[in-house]
Amino acid sequence: MQSCCRLICRTTIKGNSNKLLKQLEARMLASGPITVADYMKEVLTNPSAGYYMNRDVFGEKGDFITSPEISQMFGELIAIWLINEWAKCGRPTPFQLVELGPGRGTLMSDVLRVFSKLKINEPDFSVNLVEVSPYLSNVQEKCLCKTVNKKISELPEDSQHYKESESLYGSPVRWYNNISDVPRTFTLFLAHEFFDALPIHKLVKVDQGWREVLIDLNREDSTLRYVLSRERTPASLYCRGKEVRKDLEISPQSLVTIQVMAARIHQDGGVGLVIDYGHEGDKTDTFRGFKNHKLHDPLIEPGTADLTADVDFSALKWAATHPSTTEDWKANLTYGTVDQKDFLTRMGINMRLEKLLASCRNEKLATDLKSAHRMLTDPMEMGSKFKFLALYPAVMEKILLKYPPPGFS
Numbered sequence: 522m523q524s525c526c527r528l529i530c531r532t533t534i535k536g537n538s539n540k541l542l543k544q545l546e547a548r549m550l551a552s553g554p555i556t557v558a559d560y561m562k563e564v565l566t567n568p569s570a571g572y573y574m575n576r577d578v579f580g581e582k583g584d585f586i587t588s589p590e591i592s593q594m595f596g597e598l599i600a601i602w603l604i605n606e607w608a609k610c611g612r613p614t615p616f617q618l619v620e621l622g623p624g625r626g627t628l629m630s631d632v633l634r635v636f637s638k639l640k641i642n643e644p645d646f647s648v649n650l651v652e653v654s655p656y657l658s659n660v661q662e663k664c665l666c667k668t669v670n671k672k673i674s675e676l677p678e679d680s681q682h683y684k685e686s687e688s689l690y691g692s693p694v695r696w697y698n699n700i701s702d703v704p705r706t707f708t709l710f711l712a713h714e715f716f717d718a719l720p721i722h723k724l725v726k727v728d729q730g731w732r733e734v735l736i737d738l739n740r741e742d743s744t745l746r747y748v749l750s751r752e753r754t755p756a757s758l759y760c761r762g763k764e765v766r767k768d769l770e771i772s773p774q775s776l777v778t779i780q781v782m783a784a785r786i787h788q789d790g791g792v793g794l795v796i797d798y799g800h801e802g803d804k805t806d807t808f809r810g811f812k813n814h815k816l817h818d819p820l821i822e823p824g825t826a827d828l829t830a831d832v833d834f835s836a837l838k839w840a841a842t843h844p845s846t847t848e849d850w851k852a853n854l855t856y857g858t859v860d861q862k863d864f865l866t867r868m869g870i871n872m873r874l875e876k877l878l879a880s881c882r883n884e885k886l887a888t889d890l891k892s893a894h895r896m897l898t899d900p901m902e903m904g905s906k907f908k909f910l911a912l913y914p915a916v917m918e919k920i921l922l923k924y925p926p927p928g929f930s
């Protein structure tokens with residue numbers, strides 16, 4: 522395989538004491554270069570040494586901070602949005618909240634507090650979390666639940682979830698590895714900074730057509746480097762005639778995931794809210810690493826830094842509205858994307874800030890609240906970088922014309 526690739530860039534690794542690097546090295550020595558998607562999957566979710574699998578990576582002491590970790594205002598406004606849309610659908614029961622990639626559980630905790638305050642405590646309501654990291658699922662359990670509950674060994678053998686417990690407000694909480702394993706019923710889907718963590722393939726247009734960027738081991742000094750495939754690869758078949766960019770990032774796993782969400786919304790009823798940094802199909806080279814809140818070379822010390830790529834929202838919208846002919850669901854409706862600043866402002870973040878400030882007796886807290894508000898909404902901070910996308914079933918078209926999704930216009 523090595524000879525079928527051209528070197529396009531190289532990176533030096535200081536020593537190879539890194540456990541994940543050793544595994545990757547063995548794999549590349551045995552079978553040659555791997556795709557960026559395979560590399561990203563291994564680096565983030567390898568069961569023994571993946572970045573997310575055995576540590577808390579969030580907050581000041583971690584590598585990055587997310588909107589729900591900045592202020593309770595974020596999750597509270599999302600809770601109001603979800604309740605509003607559930608009510609618009611006629612308050613169906615049973616119903617469930619499904620969050621993809623819940624991190625520390627902070628967003629879900631803020632959402633559940635608002636649900637409880639507004640007396641949304643239907644007996645048929647459940648919380649289902651799609652989380653691949655056993656470590657983070659424990660952090661989420663401590664954040665959301667009364668007690669640390671049933672272990673995997675105590676669950677029935679045919680159980681789709683790997684853990685279950687009870688929320689502080691009495692609803693069942695269950696953890697799944699995959700969105701397809703979640704039970705089927707009316708669902709409010711939530712995905713904040715989830716899709717940017719899903720693997721991408723990188724492609725480059727050369728004279729002979731599309732070629733894939735692969736990651737290879739330089740045997741002389743055990744460094745990782747980017748190489749270009751000489752032949753077409755399965756991912757390169759995704760690129761069709763109309764594409765004007767010469768560099769592409771595509772994420773088939775993201776498209777499959779949004780299609781599962783779209784199919785569920787069509788077949789069982791529900792609404793989806795996807796929030797992430799991203800673009801409308803016009804960006805090229807966004808694959809990068811983050812460590813200690815700074816950009817980090819993705820090929821250095823794999824497993825010690827977050828790897829991410831901007832979400833292609835135009836591709837997500839296309840997938841959510843184009844079921845394959847063999848599938849039993851029809852095109853859903855999508856709204857957005859809109860910038861975080863616009864969504865939060867329309868949902869009333871300024872009023873919420875005033876309310877919190879009015880009950881705040883501590884000057885430091887008041888300053889923190891104002892600075893959190895600025896970070897979430899300032900276009901130079903997170904205000905325009907983060908985008909909101911909503912998904913609805915096609916049957917809601919008329920209702921949505923009369924009562925459009927809040928936050929989107």
Ligand SMILES: C[S@@+](CC[C@H](N)C(=O)[O-])C[C@H]1O[C@@H](n2cnc3c(N)ncnc32)[C@H](O)[C@@H]1O
Nearest residue numbers: 573587622623624651652653654657713714718
């Ligand atoms: C960037 S963090 C976002 C956390 C949280 N939503 C927040 O905003 O604070 C990504 C989350 O997705 C989880 N994750 C990453 N890849 C996953 C996958 N393939 N399946 C399920 N969860 C995944 C991570 O463990 C983590 O909880």
